[in-house]
Amino acid sequence: MLEIKNLTKVYDDGTVALRDLNFNVESGEFLVIIGLSGSGKSTLLRCINRLIEPTQGKIIWEGIDITSAEPAQLRKIRRQIGMIFQHFNLVNRSNVLTNVLSGRLGYVNPLTSIYHGFPEKDRKLAMQALERAGIADQAKKRADELSGGQQQRVGIARALMQQPRMILADEPVASLDPVLAHTILGYLESMNQDEGITVLCSLHYLDLIQRYATRVIGLRDGQIVYRGSREDIRRMTDDEFKEIYGEEAVRVSAGRTEKGVE
Amino acid sequence: MGGISGQAKPVKSLVSGPVAGIASFIIPGLGQILAGQFRRGLLLLGSMGSSIMLLFWRAHLLAHREIGVFDKFVKALNRRPFFTGLLIACSVFLWVWNAWDARRQTRPDRRGGFGIFILIILIFFALGWQISQIDLYKMVVELPDALPPLSKVLWPWKAAVTRETEVVSAGADILIGCDDNPPLLPEEVPGKPYLMADPTCGELSRMDESNQVVKGSTLTLTGRGFAPNTETQIWWADSMGNEFRPRQEREYVTVHTDENGAFKLKLIMPYRLIPPSAEGQQIHRVEARQISAVGNLIIADPLKLTLGRMAETIFMGMMATFFGILFAVPISFLAARNLMAGSWITMSIYYLTRTILNIIRAIEPLIWALIAVVWVGLGPFAGIIALTIHSIASLGKLYSEAIENIDPGPIEAIQATGATWLQTIMYAVVPQMVPPFVSFSIYRWDINVRMSTIIGLVGGGGIGFLLVQYIRLLDYRSAGIAVWFIAITVAMLDYVSSEIRQRFV
Ligand SMILES: Nc1ncnc2c1ncn2[C@@H]1O[C@H](COP(=O)(O)OP(=O)(O)O)[C@@H](O)[C@H]1O
Numbered sequence: 001m002l003e004i005k006n007l008t009k010v011y012d013d014g015t016v017a018l019r020d021l022n023f024n025v026e027s028g029e030f031l032v033i034i035g036l037s038g039s040g041k042s043t044l045l046r047c048i049n050r051l052i053e054p055t056q057g058k059i060i061w062e063g064i065d066i067t068s069a070e071p072a073q074l075r076k077i078r079r080q081i082g083m084i085f086q087h088f089n090l091v092n093r094s095n096v097l098t099n100v101l102s103g104r105l106g107y108v109n110p111l112t113s114i115y116h117g118f119p120e121k122d123r124k125l126a127m128q129a130l131e132r133a134g135i136a137d138q139a140k141k142r143a144d145e146l147s148g149g150q151q152q153r154v155g156i157a158r159a160l161m162q163q164p165r166m167i168l169a170d171e172p173v174a175s176l177d178p179v180l181a182h183t184i185l186g187y188l189e190s191m192n193q194d195e196g197i198t199v200l201c202s203l204h205y206l207d208l209i210q211r212y213a214t215r216v217i218g219l220r221d222g223q224i225v226y227r228g229s230r231e232d233i234r235r236m237t238d239d240e241f242k243e244i245y246g247e248e249a250v251r252v253s254a255g256r257t258e259k260g261v262e
Numbered sequence: 263m264g265g266i267s268g269q270a271k272p273v274k275s276l277v278s279g280p281v282a283g284i285a286s287f288i289i290p291g292l293g294q295i296l297a298g299q300f301r302r303g304l305l306l307l308g309s310m311g312s313s314i315m316l317l318f319w320r321a322h323l324l325a326h327r328e329i330g331v332f333d334k335f336v337k338a339l340n341r342r343p344f345f346t347g348l349l350i351a352c353s354v355f356l357w358v359w360n361a362w363d364a365r366r367q368t369r370p371d372r373r374g375g376f377g378i379f380i381l382i383i384l385i386f387f388a389l390g391w392q393i394s395q396i397d398l399y400k401m402v403v404e405l406p407d408a409l410p411p412l413s414k415v416l417w418p419w420k421a422a423v424t425r426e427t428e429v430v431s432a433g434a435d436i437l438i439g440c441d442d443n444p445p446l447l448p449e450e451v452p453g454k455p456y457l458m459a460d461p462t463c464g465e466l467s468r469m470d471e472s473n474q475v476v477k478g479s480t481l482t483l484t485g486r487g488f489a490p491n492t493e494t495q496i497w498w499a500d501s502m503g504n505e506f507r508p509r510q511e512r513e514y515v516t517v518h519t520d521e522n523g524a525f526k527l528k529l530i531m532p533y534r535l536i537p538p539s540a541e542g543q544q545i546h547r548v549e550a551r552q553i554s555a556v557g558n559l560i561i562a563d564p565l566k567l568t569l570g571r572m573a574e575t576i577f578m579g580m581m582a583t584f585f586g587i588l589f590a591v592p593i594s595f596l597a598a599r600n601l602m603a604g605s606w607i608t609m610s611i612y613y614l615t616r617t618i619l620n621i622i623r624a625i626e627p628l629i630w631a632l633i634a635v636v637w638v639g640l641g642p643f644a645g646i647i648a649l650t651i652h653s654i655a656s657l658g659k660l661y662s663e664a665i666e667n668i669d670p671g672p673i674e675a676i677q678a679t680g681a682t683w684l685q686t687i688m689y690a691v692v693p694q695m696v697p698p699f700v701s702f703s704i705y706r707w708d709i710n711v712r713m714s715t716i717i718g719l720v721g722g723g724g725i726g727f728l729l730v731q732y733i734r735l736l737d738y739r740s741a742g743i744a745v746w747f748i749a750i751t752v753a754m755l756d757y758v759s760s761e762i763r764q765r766f767v
């Protein structure tokens with residue numbers, strides 16, 4: 001479904017964030033990317049939908065090279081790929097419904113949507129997405145009036161609105177407490193299993209990785225240092241985990257310690 | 263200064279104590295510098311040098327006719343013994359102290375001390391008192407003079423309404439400079455008011471070189487046939503027919519008729535500049551007028567004018583804000599660092615824009631108004647230009663800072679959905695810009711209306727224009743009406759702007 005070939009990213013200041021990465025993502029996977037803060041996870045995820053321009057290499061989506069896509073084509077690809085962020089990235093002053101509806105922007109008429117005109121069926125879709133995320137009663141509230149967990153559900157509803165084939169999730173639970181982490185990842189898991197949406201997600205904590213991942217890629221200094229199957233991860237010990245992460249990592253429940261959290 | 267911070271590493275003195283003292287006696291501060299107290303020495307040199315220069319300047323002003331320095335000081339001492347004497351004594355004392363201080367500074371254990379600087383500050387204070395012409399005595403003694411105008415300003419409403427009037431008047435011709443045949447008195451018509459001047463010629467008041475009024479001839483005015491027991495105004499018309507009301511002791515000359523409708527009064531001929539081109543006999547005219555109110559109450563001119571000017575003022579502020587916003591929005595994008603960080607070309611545009619905005623903002627709107635008056639002439643348009651220029655600069659800066667502070671997160675989130683550039687702006691940038699934009703624009707509107715109330719002082723139109731005219735004419739009641747309306751408008755504006763801000767932010 002997605003092929004990453006020789007992907008390299010060098011920032012303007014000379015930082016080499018990604019070095020010659022090669023891997024494939026199969027349809028229906030829950031692929032988790034692990035790595036210390038600064039290892040290049042965010043950069044990798046953002047290169048895939050070109051929020052960050054890759055320096056070198058190819059990213060092939062369904063046979064089309066994203067890195068050389070024209071703007072219109074790129075927008076068509078982007079709308080098939082939902083994205084979820086660590087800090088939710090909602091528009092705080094807009095209400096929840098508008099935030100969710102904005103997930104539909106890649107599909108609607110660019111001109112009528114400017115004054116917030118969305119077709120009736122999109123509004124229905126938005127309410128369904130909110131119901132699915134369990135926050136339909138909050139639709140009229142301003143986004144910044146919600147709690148962190150609720151905001152991330154809005155983020156998920158927004159991604160759902162794209163009717164995506166893949167979701168990129170950049171540390172979606174790193175700023176939430178452990179109970180909420182399982183709720184949010186539970187939504188991702190059900191989307192992955194029930195609708196066959198491919199998930200590409202960066203995570204920090206071994207117990208979460210073991211619970212949700214079907215495959216793992218470990219990054220260090222922009223290079224892949226570990227590839228593991230579901231079984232490999234289940235068997236993984238703290239020492240092996242430490243090897244990927246370096247000495248800083250500890251086996252912890254998500255959120256209980258600040259160590260390793262970005 | 264080196265003296266206060268004792269923990270600084272000890273500096274060795276270059277010279278012995280007496281040498282430092284002598285050096286400082288020749289040039290103040292030099293000894294301290296030689297003793298290694300460089301900053302203390304410079305501070306002493308600078309402050310003593312400038313205080314002594316100021317002292318010479320004040321002495322010169324007090325005795326500008328004298329030639330020698332010594333003569334000047336003697337004259338100055340005679341004219342202002344306390345001030346001049348105190349300063350000279352302090353300066354001499356300071357000079358000696360500075361030499362002694364230099365000697366002391368050579369000893370590492372006796373460094374520092376800031377008593378000498380306290381004395382210097384005292385000297386500057388005395389100079390400042392004199393230079394800025396502070397006069398507490400006058401302030402107290404002449405306080406009563408301020409009360410009548412103040413009470414008129416505080417309660418001006420007598421001048422707000424008036425009645426339609428009917429004027430009863432009579433006049434007499436006055437020849438400027440007496441010759442053999444002064445003007446004849448007018449003929450008295452029975453049943454009509456009659457005014458008689460004695461003599462019918464004389465000299466006008468005039469100004470001497472030092473702008474002191476030299477009083478002119480005194481005329482005795484006798485009136486008959488006026489309405490009894492009524493206030494009667496005296497008016498003067500020059501040979502060009504320009505009329506004005508002469509004043510004596512700051513008040514307009516008025517007289518009350520007795521029960522027979524007659525009066526008698528002495529009038530010093532007023533000051534009036536006669537143009538040098540005027541030729542021949544100068545015939546002026548003095549008139550007595552009774553203005554009696556008839557009919558209904560009507561709104562008086564000051565109130566009418568004030569209302570009109572107030573509307574002008576509010577619209578000036580509004581237009582200036584509108585134009586300011588119009589230009590500031592695009593400029594603010596050029597002045598936003600995060601948008602312009604792309605290349606060195608955009609970065610230099612950014613720095614250029616920032617610099618220009620800062621320079622424009624540093625110049626007060628009143629000064630822009632002076633320039634605009636030269637440009638488009640007196641009136642509200644000049645005021646609008648001045649306020650617009652200043653608004654562009656300050657809004658441009660505020661908006662650009664708002665742009666710099668927007669959260670990039672929502673932008674990437676919206677881009678990731680496949681939105682177009684315009685959609686991204688509308689959904690991710692604009693919602694974040696609305697609160698600071700509204701609040702800065704309202705804040706500016708508030709400032710602009712306040713500023714436009716005073717921009718008229720320099721000819722930029724609006725209520726200030728009227729206010730300054732009333733004040734110059736010593737018409738405190740009318741000025742008071744203007745002041746009241748300014749206060750009312752500003753208060754209303756405060757309320758409205760805080761309401762709007764609460765709605766939007
Ligand atoms: N905009 C940027 N400019 C320069 N360097 C960056 C930028 N963003 C990230 N980096 C650097 O790239 C490396 C990878 O960062 P990132 O992808 O954010 O890692 P992670 O998400 O794994 O913490 C880090 O060394 C980081 O400092």
Ligand SMILES: [Mg+2]
Nearest residue numbers: 041042043262
């Ligand atoms: Mg990151």
